[in-house]
Amino acid sequence: MKIAVIGTGNMGAGLARLLAATGYDLVIGHRDPATAASFAAELGKNIEAGGIAAAAKLADIIILALPYGAVAEALKEAGNLKGKVLVDISNPVTADLRGLVVGHSTSAAEEIQALAPGATVIKAFNTIFAQLLPLEARKGKTVQVFVAGDDEKAKGAVSRFVNAAGFEAVDAGPLSNARFIEPIGEMNIHFGFFLGKGPSVAPAWVQL
Template sequence: MKTAIIGIGNMGKGLAARLAGKTDLVIAGRNDTAARSLAESLGVERAPITEAIAAAGIVVLAVPYASALEIAALPSLAGKIVVDISNPLKPDFSGLLFGHETSAAEKIQKAAAGAKVVKAFNTIFAELFNAPRDATAKVPVFVAGNDEDAVERVSRLVVDSGFAVEKTGGLDAATLLEPLGMLNIRLGYGLGRGTAIAPAWVNIAA
């Protein structure tokens, strides 16, 4: 199944670099010249956004929440797996626009009613994509979604990108994952921990 990455910011670039050669990949961005350059450097396919979506079975929205919500309204997403990696940040990055009662992922699912939305990668800083694979192999990517097959397919993408999978249940879990992403941002930027960090759960033997 072809995977389209829509967006060539730091997250889109990093994920594309990790997935290149691991899966059938096409990338797209509003800056087509930059998208073409990235695709050539990675040896993957490049297409305009609408064509990339049409060609793919999995569409990763590697764009900010507002842009993801806009793309989610495209009828061409019907029947596809849509991966939301966003955190709905306030313009000044001081917190989330909303949380707990709903989530970016659930709003995107509502806009893309015919798609199967899966939340993933929202607690990962882009810097981690530049680390060696063995350094991130046990770093969890939290995955949430209502469709079991979609969750499994996205979980395989997570592993292909060099991370571990932490399944968190249905898409309503995004109401917890997005605040967790905000906490990671606060620790990384607000409290000076840097962007080479990620949240993880630790099992303590009884």
């Protein structure tokens, strides 16, 4: 199974480093192929790279490590995504990070699914700050990743690499539950940046 990470920002770079260290077959995608190639070279000689369309074509699972507002253009550039699994990690936040631009009756994940009807969208990682992606940042701690989607096989594949990366994958139900998971991500942003906790916090669902 090959995983593409589209985007080389804090989340994209962090996820790519984590997956590369875990031993996954990886390809880096970026609208600028040279940027993708440069970052892939940092990760190791066996890491492939290319433009968004090239990376998407090579991969079985595509992590959209992009701001929500940039996803639609990336999907257009990716081309045919039929049969691909798309992992949406975004929170559809306002410019000041204090609110959501999508919610209540839909979600970023559902809007992305509508833009890519031939693909299967899975929601994951939107409640995790980039600072918590390295294994050493989570040493001795169990950090949950909520995984939502309508296809059990795809959700299982994503959950397996979530667990392999040292997180605890939590089945969060159908993709429509992203309507609830994304506000949790926004609340985590408030804890991290506006309520003094810093970007080393993450929500957990505790079963007693």
